[in-house]
Structures are given as C-alpha cells and as structure tokens.
Amino acid sequence: ADHDLVYPRAPQYMDWHPHYPQLVPAAAASSAAAPRVEFLDIGCGFGGLLFQLAPHFPTTLMLGLEIRVQVTAYVHDKIWALRLAHRRAQAAKRGEVEDAPAGEGVQGEGGDVTAAQGEGNGDAAAQQPSAGPSSPAQRPAKRAKGAKGAPVEPADDDELSEEDEREMNAQLVRGAGDVPGGYENISVLRSNAMKFLPNFFERGQLTKMFFLHPDPHFKRIKHKARIISQTLLAEYAYVLRPGGIVYTITDVHDLHVWMVGHLDAHPLFERIPDAELVDDPCVAAVWGATEEGKKVVRNKGDKWFQAYRRLPDPQCD
C-alpha cells in the first residue's frame, strides 16, 4: 500500500537540498537556477546503477525511485556511508581532520534527511517527501547493522547476494578514495513511480530514464501493473526532454516484447540503434551494474536491452 507516500503539490515545492546538500544550496533550492535532477532510475532496487554512474557524471543529479521502504532506507544509508567516507578521506588528505573509518556516522547529517518535513499539517500533498522512511520511528528495525555503521545488511532477506555485499563493501573502501563527485550527486526517494512523477519533475526536466529489470507481472490480469503502458509513457514523455533517452533491460522476454511494443507504438519515442550508444557509459551500467542484472548473470540467463530517444513535440500550426 502506498497511501502513506508524500509528494509535493508541484515541482517548485520540492526541496532537493536535503537530498544533495553539497550540490543544491539550501537558499537556492527553490530557485530556477538550482541544479535539478536529470537522471531517474525507476524502481532502483538496491541502487547499483546509481553507484556506478555517480562518478561518470559527478555534477549531474541522479535519483532512484523505489517503493519498498526497507530497500529505500538501505540505499539511502549506503549513499551516506559513501559520502561520509569520501568527505573524511578528502579532509584527511588536506590535513583537516584525522581519517575516520569508512561508513562511520551514517546516522549523522544524512540521518536527518529521513525525518519527515512538514509533518503535522495533515495535508499529505503539502508535505515534503523525505529521502527515506517518513520518520525515524517508521524506519525498519533491520538496517545498517554493519560494523561502524556501514550498511552491510540488506533490507530484504534474500535479494542481495554475498557477492553483491562484498562489492558494496569494496565500494565503501573506494568511497574513501578519489571518486569524482564523492557520491554527492545521487539520492533515493521512496515513491510510487506510477503515480506522482509530474509532482516532482517539471516538463522536460529529465535527460535519462532507466527501466531496469522492472517487475514482470507475468499474469495477464496483472499486466496493468506493469511500469510501461501507453498512459504512463505519456507521463514519461512529459518529464523527459526531447533528445532524452529511455533505457530498458529485462531478462523476461515477454516483458521485453511488451516494453518495446508500447514504446514503438508511442509517437514521442524512437528506437536508438545500439551502434549509436557505443560511447555511452550508461549502457555498460545498464547491462552490468544492477543487483537484479547481476543475479541474471549468475543464473546464466539472457537479457534484452533497448534504448529509445524522446522525439521533439510535434509542431502545432
């Protein structure tokens, strides 16, 4: 159930500063000049895409949308662990403070961001959505239990493999090194991507949208729950700027056929031949960075990929 989800009345009421405190200054958060989210990972799961892309586009704001509370909290904690590890390592290099172990202080600055803002006015639409669960009391008990606060324990029991966990801890160590952008440009938001997108994003704001291993909803009766549909594509086309790119990948052939069928049929999207994407660092990340994608590789499954370009709006005379 997503009745507890909060969302802004309109994009201009969304304060992104708590999500990207080093890139979106508090005072400028609502100004038109403030940097805006450009990459959106729909159903980001454990966030593998964001973590891989962050250093490639260090000044581009990227956001993962995820509906599961514990998974969102997990990604949030991991982002903050990486940021803090990186900040401390940089400060230590400058001789400002003593080096601290990676991951310490997960509940510090980043912890504040999960506290609900605007709570108590009773108007869900007027509340400011948080990066994680809406209040500390609502946070799942099982989270961020790793030594020194590092989020080594996945929120969902069986979804993150030992291999993913090892990779994540290695990322924490790398986070303490020289990572362009220091993971300040990525964030996660608990939301239902099928509902409130125009509340968060202006028309034409996004440059990339990712649909990576979306839930397949196999049964015909459940197809309406699929994240790509003709109605939703109109909404995605609204928030994506002309020239922007939609990336899709899945190991479920039937879902691939469904997704490309809908995108091919939509007048505002055109297929991008793979040859045009050879220099795009997003493609490798789409194929290899996500936890679900890695699971498919472990199970020796196939993947189907297709990217689409958002076409310009038709001219009206």
Ligand code: SAM
């Ligand atoms: N993209 C990730 C990956 O490739 O590892 C996760 C894939 S997982 C199969 C699908 C994810 O989408 C789940 O984490 C699920 O909770 C999330 N999800 C499903 N419906 C959603 C919705 N309407 N809004 C936001 N997230 C959603």
